[in-house]
Amino acid sequence: MHRNRPDLPAPTQRRTMVKAAAGALLLTGAASAPAWATSARSRPRAGRVLVFSRTAGFRHDSIPDGIATITNLGAQSGFAVDATEDAAAFTPGNLARYAAVVFLSTTGDVLDTGGQTAFEGYVAAGGGYAGVHAAADTEYDWPFYGGLCGAWFQSHPAIQQATIKVEDHAHPATGHLGDTWVRTDEWYNYRTNPRDTATVHVLAALDESSYTGGTMNGDHPISWYQTYKGGRAFYTGLGHTKESYAEPAFRRHLLGGITYAMGLPTTGHGR
Numbered sequence: 001m002h003r004n005r006p007d008l009p010a011p012t013q014r015r016t017m018v019k020a021a022a023g024a025l026l027l028t029g030a031a032s033a034p035a036w037a038t039s040a041r042s043r044p045r046a047g048r049v050l051v052f053s054r055t056a057g058f059r060h061d062s063i064p065d066g067i068a069t070i071t072n073l074g075a076q077s078g079f080a081v082d083a084t085e086d087a088a089a090f091t092p093g094n095l096a097r098y099a100a101v102v103f104l105s106t107t108g109d110v111l112d113t114g115g116q117t118a119f120e121g122y123v124a125a126g127g128g129y130a131g132v133h134a135a136a137d138t139e140y141d142w143p144f145y146g147g148l149c150g151a152w153f154q155s156h157p158a159i160q161q162a163t164i165k166v167e168d169h170a171h172p173a174t175g176h177l178g179d180t181w182v183r184t185d186e187w188y189n190y191r192t193n194p195r196d197t198a199t200v201h202v203l204a205a206l207d208e209s210s211y212t213g214g215t216m217n218g219d220h221p222i223s224w225y226q227t228y229k230g231g232r233a234f235y236t237g238l239g240h241t242k243e244s245y246a247e248p249a250f251r252r253h254l255l256g257g258i259t260y261a262m263g264l265p266t267t268g269h270g271r
């Protein structure tokens with residue numbers, strides 16, 4: 001994603017929804033459900049997730065793949081998925097239907113003042129947020145959002161292979177991974193180091209010696225989570241490429257982050 005590319009026209013708004021039966025988790029490459037993937041339906045609002053993918057700047061061509069993947073993960077894991085690019089969905093009444101809102105490679109200013117206020121209230125009431133990739137390239141003039149996401153995008157080098165160092169194996173987004181994870185993606189540099197934020201817990205960081213173009217002086221978080229102003233927040237810098245959404249390990253990483261945002265248990269799983 002290059003921030004100096006011209007804005008692309010917003011696509012036709014779309015909304016999809018899948019109602020899935022609870023059952024075993026059948027991710028590609030995963031033989032059985034991890035212990036943390038308990039039924040969401042016993043928790044308030046935990047049976048439904050909203051995927052928001054509005055763009056006011058660069059538009060990732062992987063967004064449809066991301067929506068399809070999250071919809072599929074929901075169908076396999078027992079939660080419903082609604083997808084929208086309509087900012088009018090951000091009202092107190094509508095947001096109250098969801099256990100988590102996924103900002104899927106959103107870019108630029110995507111919510112008006114009313115939508116921002118509604119989302120702040122939703123988080124304060126215990127709602128969850130999961131940011132994917134360009135979610136960090138969103139709402140630069142909204143301090144609440146910057147704190148929720150954990151860091152804003154600054155730049156990126158060319159797509160290339162890099163090594164990720166996994167720092168936490170006690171979280172559903174990373175419990176299935178080894179100590180290192182080698183994969184290809186577009187690796188974001190961030191304006192600030194989220195590790196410097198008191199509430200952020202880093203899950204994984206890039207080994208800047210394994211690729212070209214890292215600018216964070218050797219301490220380069222790429223995925224993290226936190227509790228924030230009453231709610232739960234997860235962010236992953238992964239997910240630029242279409243191919244990411246076909247990777248079993250990335251799909252499980254994404255699902256783990258979403259289930260954390262939904263309020264499901266974050267222990268009892270592992271590699």
